[in-house]
Amino acid sequence: MxxxxxxxxxxxxxxxxxxxxxxxxxxxxxxxxxxxxxxxxxxxxxxxxxxxxxxxxxxxxxxxxxxxxRRGLVSRPFTLVTYGKDGTRREEHPFVRDNxxxxxxxxxxxxxxxxxxxxxxxxxxxxxxxxxxxxxxxxxxxxxxxxxxxxxxxANNHMGPTCGLTPEMLQHQKAVLPWFKAPKAEEENEELKDWWTHIRYVKIVVVVDNVRFVKSGRNKSEVLRQVMEVINIGDILYKQLSVRLFLMGLEIWTESNLINITRSLGTVLSDFNNWRKSNLSRRMRHDVAHLFAFQSFGSTLGLAYIGTVCDNHWSSAVASFTEKKLSAFFITFVHELGHNLGMSHDKPDCKCKREKCIMYESNADTDAFSDCSYKYYFDLLVKGADCLRQPPPPGAFYTSKREYCGNKILESGEQCDCGSESVCRKDPCCHPNCTLTVGSVCASGKCCKNCKVLPAGTLCRESTGSCDLPEYCNGISPQCPLDVYLQDGTPCKDGAYCYQGKCSSHSKQCQDLFGKQARAASLDCFKAVNTQGDRFGNCGIYNNIHFTKCSIENILCGRIQCENIVKLPPLQNHVTLVQTPVGDKNCWGLDYHVGMPGADMGAVEDGTPCGSDMLCINRTCMSVSVLNYDCNVTKCHDRGVCNNHKNCHCEYGWAPPYCELEGFGGSIDSGPPPARKISQRAKVRLILLTFFCLCFLGVNLTMRYRQEIVGWLRRIKAQFHRILQLFQRLKKTEVPKEDSPDGESKSTEDQQARRPMLLGKSLFSKAI
Structure with missing residues (x-):
């Protein structure tokens, strides 16, 4: 059954x-x-x-x-907004599985x-x-x-349900939307064509109306699942344009609709947009907001303001979500979002791999954007759309900062924050209500272990190089002190200067990228490549569009150029190896894709020398004097250096702040270093070293006083020989015993004692 x-x-x-x-x-x-x-x-x-x-x-x-x-489909923290029967807005921060x-x-x-x-x-x-x-x-x-x-x-019907962006509606939007009034930058297309398809990020907030919520069994989890499925499907379709979708938040009108939703789609869009501007935008950050409404608009499926994705005044869309199956809805969502991204309806000459494309005026079963849609989206990027260039940073859901227990961030009023309830159950130091457990002193931090603060002098951050300084726990705080390093401008290796804790050079950067055999290329390589002003050689980019050519004085501060490459390194995604022949040499460097998240490894590092007393900062070669290095080591009594806070960092044996009194070194910023103790291994090494030193000393003395030692040994030998001869003579000397008065022979006992000697002599003679 x-x-x-x-x-x-x-x-x-x-x-x-x-x-x-x-x-x-x-x-x-x-x-x-x-x-x-x-x-x-x-x-x-x-x-x-x-x-x-x-x-x-x-x-x-x-x-x-x-x-x-597809990880990261939703923001962290994710906020679900619902409403109580009295109209009170409720904000929850549920754990949302996106794995x-x-x-x-x-x-x-x-x-x-x-x-x-x-x-x-x-x-x-x-x-x-x-x-x-x-x-x-x-x-x-x-x-x-x-x-x-x-x-x-x-469907057999050639013209099924359509999008609400009719020619008449399009003319109306052209009259009011600023996107249509922005001038086109045709001459920028040539510069954009090499990189415009790299990743862009659309941060979306979805609002679900009351009827859709009721039709879903008043189940908030079911509504969230449906919305996330739609976003996931939309994400893989927009991936072909290198656009990624992120669900920043979901609001469900659980009690009643907050706007009047009728069959007039244009009116609903206008009302929703006004509500979004006056209400939603103040609470949630987003690039665009969509209303999913269980409402039939006749033969129209949805409507959006075209090209408004980054415009806080117009970035809205409405879609009819009356079907149970998502396959009947997700194309509507993707289509309307395409309008937000500047895409108009496909014309008869627009082509894609399917018979119909996503931006076809009638809803179509397809997974492809047309060549026209690519061009429309490209035009949007040319005009700006700067909000698409930034991925959603952690905690960027709110317009203003919101602090709450459970976000794994230690904030005011909290003793600890272990995150979700399930995670907190495994944490021995922290309760789910952000208070410490009984007996716990701390719950997190590099200076916290087993719910206790580590003792003073415990190393919590090692030095990363000659320009960096170590940090130690102070025995009071569970947090490691802030990173400190040598003051910018401190001289370091090969005529370079410390900058932001690093001693950089072209050759060192080449070795980090291509291996130990690599070295900086000749000046001709830097000149030939970095004066081009393209993505392979430049001195930076402005407005995320224009590459800057390097002037002659700045060529060493553009893209890194290396030579003597023995083996090509493994590369990350979106990293391109560039080889440029210059004369009889090959110059090697790395390309950078503007839309790619992460640091540009192929740019010359800030702080790299570019001449005598010159260094690169922000792709420009400038005098080291701009660092305002003013460390006076005399204030440290020549027993320390200046850190980036201009305080003395003392050598071992001297105490901060001025290295004047005896101590264990360090600074007032780095925490107290530990007293140096001689370990058992060090003791053994010291004993062995002492033994070998004594042996070495003995050999040297022997070589130097050889004759005296030989004479002394001969005298000892002669004296020993004389003593030996005397001992032998004494041994051979025998004292004869007197005969008895009556003339009798020796006693029987003497005879018996002598017998073995005679016998031995006899045997000895016989053996001879």
Whole structure:
């Protein structure tokens, strides 16, 4: 009986899949359905550990899905906004699993796309394989792990439900939106074409209306799952434009709608945008906000303000979300977001790999943007859209700073912060309410161990080089002191100067990039490459568009150029190795992609010498005097150096602040260094060293006083020989005994004593 409900659901789902009356007027309808049982395959040896592989039958054919987790789909911390019956707004910070969303491909099917979630028991998502689109979802409560796979087909009606951005609406938006009034920068296209497709980030806030919430069983978790699935599917589609989507927050109108939602889509968009400006924008940061409404707008599916993604006055869109299946909705979301990103509807001459493209005026079953959409998006980047260049930083959800317990950040009023409740249960030092457990003194920090503060003098941050200084625990605070280093401008190796704790040079940077054999290239390389003013050789970029040519005096401060490269190093993603022949030499460097997050490893490091008493700062060669190095070592009594706070850092044996009195070294900023103790190993080494020194001294003395020592030894030998001769003579001397008075022979006892001697003599003679 336990399998009966699942069987009934299976029959019902299969029946609806083929029932025209159940499909409505959507253009992408499930005209065919199959039952399939996905099997997770064991990873191959050497494969990427996070990768997940599934085997399943798709339309009767066995397929293998190779997936990678899409982490970071939601912001941290994530905030869910709901409302109480009295209208009170409630802000929650739930733990949201985003490690169960996957993106990938179907092996053996070039151009295929897969976006799935596995947060519940089963797989939810969409597959684009060759010319077909499939939606997969699990059969509820099925012990056999069976799933339903639907194939989505285009409706027979050539003009199905459409987007609300009609020609009339477009003319109206052109009259009011500033995006249309901004001048086009045609001559910038040539400079942008090499890098404009690199990563951009769209930070989205989604608002779900009350009816959609009710239709979802008043289940906030279910609404959140649906929204995250839509964002995940949209993310893999926008990935082809190198655009990544991030869900910054979700607001659910749990009691009633906060605006009047009618069948007039234009009015709903206007009202939602006004509410967003006056209410939502004050509480949540976002590049664009979308309203998902369970409301039919006739034959219109959605409407957005075009090109407004970074405009706080207009960055809004509304989409009709009346279908249960996400496959009938996600294209609407992706389409309307495309309008926010500056994309107009495709014209008849616009092409993509499918028959219809995402920005087709009628909702279409497709996974491809047209060449026209690429150009429209490119125009948006040319005009600015600066908000897309920055990924969402941690904690950037709020417009103003919000402090709360559970974000793993120690803030005012908190003794500790261990994060979520499940994490806190494993923390012996901190309670979930951000208070320390009984007997605990601390819960975090480099100077905290086993809930106790480490003793003073414990090293908590090692020196990273000749221009850096170590830091030690002070025995009071669980936090390691702030990083301190030698004052900028302190002379260091090879005529260089310390800058920000590093002693940089062109050759050292080349060795860090290409290995120990590498060295800085000749001046001709720097001149030939860095005067080009392109992404391979420049002295910086301004407005994220224009590369700056290096002037002759700044050529050593542009892109690093190296030679004597023996072996090419392994490179990270989006890092390109550049070889430039100059004369009979090859100059080696690294390319930098402007849209790529992370540091530019191929730029000459700040602080690198570029001449006598000159160094590079911000791609410019300038005098070392700009560092204002004014360390007077006499104030440290010539027993220390100046740190970046201009305080003395004393040598061992002298105490801060001025290295005048005896002590253990360090500074008032670095924490107290420990007293140096001689370890057992050091004692053994000291004893061995003393022994070898004595041996060495003995050998030297022997060589120097050889004759005297030889004479002394001869005298000792002669004296010893004389003593030996005297001893032998005494031994051979015998005292004769007198005969007895009566003339009798010696006693019997004497005779017996002498017998062995005679016998021995006899035997000895015989042996001879």
């Amino acid at each position: 336990g399998a009966l409900p699942g069987l009934l659901v299976l029959l019902l789902l299969l029946g609806l899949a083929g029932c025209p009356g159940a499909r409505g007027a959507r253009p992408a309808d499930p005209l065919a359905a199959w039952v399939t049982v996905p099997r997770q395959l064991s990873p191959r040896a050497g494969s990427d550990p996070p990768a997940v592989t599934y085997w399943l039958k798709v339309a009767g054919r066995p397929r293998v899905l190779r997936l990678q987790p 169960c969303f996957y993106q990938g491909e179907v092996l053996g099917s070039p151009g295929s796309l897969v976006a799935l979630s596995a947060c519940d028991r089963g797989l939810h998502g969409v597959l684009w394989v060759e010319d077909d689109t499939f939606q997969i979802e699990p059969i509820p409560n099925d012990p056999a792990f069976r799933h339903i796979l639907y194939r989505m087909e285009e």
